[in-house]
Amino acid sequence: MSTITIVGNLGNEPELRFTSSGVAVAKFSVGVNRRVRDDAGNWTDGPTSWHDVAAWQHLAEHVAESLQKGTRVIVTGTLEQRSWDDPDNPGKKKYAWQITAQNVGVDLTFGTATFQKSVKSGAPADPNDPWATASRTRPHSAPAPAGAGPGYSQEPPF
Known part of the structure; x- marks a missing residue:
């Protein structure tokens, strides 16, 4: 089997x-468009290649709940050929x-998304899982530690 993204x-x-x-x-x-340059040097959309994708189990449920027509996605999985008898011939x-699909995610090149970790139904959140107990709000800034020196900032470097 071949892996494809x-x-x-x-x-x-x-x-x-x-x-x-x-x-x-x-x-x-999933429709994939290649960007190509025309004779004048301008970028245009090339022909669309359509790919049929199947996701299984929990990934299938997350895809159905999270994505809709038009969503830009990144899909990684195995490429497989299927065959069947032609009913007309x-x-x-x-x-x-x-x-x-092994992985499906939203492409953040042109937008933003919010991630929500799913919890198995009926199961309490694992207290050792930092994602399960993490806060969605930034903590209040604390004063700079003693001896931090000039130029010290509580803000992250990005």
């Missing part, structure tokens, strides 16, 4: 379904490529 926009709303054994699967498509096979 694509960056593009969701072409449709993720479709969440469950297998007969209760496993979640989300299917969606008996005895003839059809083929398609699909990415089975």
Whole structure:
């Protein structure tokens, strides 16, 4: 199997379904545009390549809850070819490529996002997990420590 990473926009709303054994699967498509220079030296969008993506289990549920058509995403996964018998031409096979997602994230190149860690339903937050107990507010500034010297600032260096 080949690993692939694509960056593009969701072409449709993720479709969440469950297998007969209760496993979640989300299917969606991602359109990838290459930027190309025309003869005048201007950048333009090239043709769109569409990729079918399937996400499974918790990732599927998170994708369906978090993303919508048009969201710019980064998808990493395995590239697999599927085949099936063509119902219109008996005895003839059809083929398609699909990415089975291992990771899906929002591309922050052109926007911002807020992350919320999910907690298993009914389970209390782990007190040893710094993300589960972290505050979303900045602590109040404390006075500079003695001997900090000139130019000391409580502000982060970014």
